[in-house]
Amino acid sequence: MKSNILIILFFLAFGSxxxxxxxxxxxxxxxxxxxxxxxxxxxxxxxxxLSYDYNYQFxxxxxxxxxxxxxxxPQGGTDSWEELPNGYDVVVLAEQIPIQxxxxxxxxxxxxxxxxxxxxxxxLAKSGNPDARIYLMEFHNEVDLTLPDxxxxxxxxxxxxxxxxxxxxxxxxxxxxxxxxxxxxxxAFEAYADSIIAGTVQGINDWTEIFDPTDTIVATIxxxxxxxxxxxxxxxxxxxxxxxxxxTHETIAAAGWAFDPPTxxxxxxxxxxxxxxxxxxxxxCVSTLDVIESTPxxxxxxxxxxxxxxxIMELPKNVDRILISDLHGKLIMEPNLASQELxxxxxxxxxxxxxxxxxxFISQRLIVR
Numbered sequence: 001m002k003s004n005i006l007i008i009l010f011f012l013a014f015g016s017x018x019x020x021x022x023x024x025x026x027x028x029x030x031x032x033x034x035x036x037x038x039x040x041x042x043x044x045x046x047x048x049x050l051s052y053d054y055n056y057q058f059x060x061x062x063x064x065x066x067x068x069x070x071x072x073x074p075q076g077g078t079d080s081w082e083e084l085p086n087g088y089d090v091v092v093l094a095e096q097i098p099i100q101x102x103x104x105x106x107x108x109x110x111x112x113x114x115x116x117x118x119x120x121x122x123x124l125a126k127s128g129n130p131d132a133r134i135y136l137m138e139f140h141n142e143v144d145l146t147l148p149d150x151x152x153x154x155x156x157x158x159x160x161x162x163x164x165x166x167x168x169x170x171x172x173x174x175x176x177x178x179x180x181x182x183x184x185x186x187x188a189f190e191a192y193a194d195s196i197i198a199g200t201v202q203g204i205n206d207w208t209e210i211f212d213p214t215d216t217i218v219a220t221i222x223x224x225x226x227x228x229x230x231x232x233x234x235x236x237x238x239x240x241x242x243x244x245x246x247x248t249h250e251t252i253a254a255a256g257w258a259f260d261p262p263t264x265x266x267x268x269x270x271x272x273x274x275x276x277x278x279x280x281x282x283x284x285c286v287s288t289l290d291v292i293e294s295t296p297x298x299x300x301x302x303x304x305x306x307x308x309x310x311x312i313m314e315l316p317k318n319v320d321r322i323l324i325s326d327l328h329g330k331l332i333m334e335p336n337l338a339s340q341e342l343x344x345x346x347x348x349x350x351x352x353x354x355x356x357x358x359x360x361f362i363s364q365r366l367i368v369r
Contacts, residue, residue, distance in 0.1 A: 019089040020049065020239055024056040025067050025081055025121065026094020029139040029185070031228050033076060034058060039232030042251040043244055052239075055088075057081050063096035064117035065110035081121070085128040090239055092135045092183060093121055097142070097221075098157065099164045115171045118180065122172055133181065133285070134172075135238065138165045140186040143211065143220040151193065151207060158186045166283060181285035183238045185231050188270075188277045189223075192230055194306070194367050195269055195350045200326070202265050225259040229267065233274035241286045243275040276352065276363055300355050306367035313342040313353075321356040324366075 022037070030036045037054040044052035058076030059067055071080040084091065095114055101107040102114040112120070118136065125132045141157040143150050169180040193207040204210075210230075212222040223231055229251060233244045249267030262270065278284045301314040313322070317340065324333040326349060335342050351366040 020044070020052040021088050022052065022054045022090040022092060022239060023081075023084060023088040023125075024054060024058075024092045024094070025064070026058070026092070026137065027062060027096070028060050028222060029094045029137060029231070030056070030058070031223070031231075032058075032060075035225065035228045036232045036235055039229060039251040040236050040239070043232060043236045043247045044240070046248040047240070047242075047244075049240065055083055061096075062108065063102050063110040063112075064093055064114065064121065065102070065106075065112035066108075067093075068112060068117050068120050081124065084121075084124045087128040088125060088132055089129060090133050090135065091121065091125040092137055092235070092239075093118060094137045094139060095168070097139055097161070099161055099168070103164055103168065114168045115175075118168055118172045119175055122176055122178070122180065126176075126178075134179075135181045135183050136165060136169055137183040137235075138162070138186050140189045140221070142218075143208070145208065145217040145220055151197070155190055158190055162186070169283060179285065181238070182281070182283040183235055184277050184281045184284055185234050187281070188230055188234045188273050189227075191273045191277060191350075191365060192227070192270060194365075195273070198348055198350050198367055198369055200349045201269055203263060204266070226262045226266070227270075229262050230270040230274060233270050234278060237274045237278040238284050238286065243271070243279075245271045245275055247271065272352070276365060280363060300362060300364075302353060302364060302366065305364075306369050309347070309368060310343065310345050311366060311368075313344065315340045315342065315355070316357075318357045319355055320358060323352075323354045323356075325352045325354070326350075 024030050024034060024037055034056045037056055041052060041054065056077045057067060057071060057074045057080055059070060059074050071082065074080055096102050096110070099114060102110055106113070122134050125134055141154060141161060143154045147153050165182055169182055172180045189210065192210060195201050196204050196207040208220065210223065210227045211220045212224055215222055232251065236244045249264050250261045279286055299316045303312055305311065319337060322335050322337065323331060325331050332351065335344060346368045348368050351368070352363055353366050354361055354363045
């Protein structure tokens with residue numbers, strides 16, 4: 001345990017000197033006038049990171065192919081992607097959704113498929129900075145609110161698209177003998193919706209309130225100004241490799257306009273969700289996961305999840321401790337490890353379940369409805 005802590009501390013000390021000059025290329029998943037970039041700026045400043053700066057190319061509602069071909073006439077951003085060869089530390093790309101359309105076909109005039117477009121941007125970014133980190137923002141899919149169960153359909157679509165995001169990242173990585181990572185916004189948004197459904201988010205009673213009410217009911221997708229904060233927390237956690245928990249909930253949009261931020265309680269839930277999702281996703285490339293992967297993952301099973309109250313936990317013999325906390329980090333329960341199978345009853349809510357052995361730990365989200 002001591003050696004692993006030293007490794008993590010070494011990384012954090014080394015990582016704190018890293019640069020985070022970021023270029024965003026994509027659509028309104030980043031927000032008009034790049035709300036996300038400015039919110040990450042405010043989070044970084046609050047955390048004491050002065051190395052973050054950003055630029056962007058914005059063309060709304062389109063694929064990376066159009067971003068590549070029409071770079072000379074973007075709708076937003078001070079420069080087109082011709083700025084990339086000047087050298088950026090981080091490049092975040094937003095592909096059209098659903099991503100299957102640009103993997104297998106050429107919709108909406110997209111001449112290049114997703115792997116080709118991503119590879120072009122990869123090469124251009126690396127020409128300016130060989131150490132640049134390249135990310136695809138895994139954005140959530142549209143919601144059709146006219147369906148009998150829109151949440152189930154939306155969740156299934158997000159989950160079915162996830163392997164395709166990984167496919168693009170892996171393919172471009174193999175082509176270049178390098179790595180493309182993901183910014184897992186889709187899972188974080190679904191986790192926040194789960195929290196609202198479970199009744200643990202004060203001030204929000206309907207999970208559809210996470211979306212812009214001006215979107216059409218058959219294609220609801222854009223975050224509100226408040227939930228763009230969640231998108232920003234996921235980006236912050238991925239780019240900096242550290243938790244946004246405890247950072248400011250008051251951020252501004254890039255254009256400088258005022259809007260009501262999430263409440264401190266809502267922001268705390270978003271921060272925790274962002275870090276849990278990012279730190280447990282190997283495709284986010286957060287290097288604390290690389291430390292954990294040096295030893296075998298804990299074999300831990302928890303079911304059913306989601307549950308109506310009763311949950312069964314199957315544990316390996318080397319588990320030392322289990323902690324169950326709410327989304328605010330308050331400890332709810334520390335079960336007695338009398339056997340390798342525990343049965344626990346919990347009231348409605350969303351919980352963090354942390355399982356510890358001598359050398360490592362894992363964290364999983366438990367939903368009680």
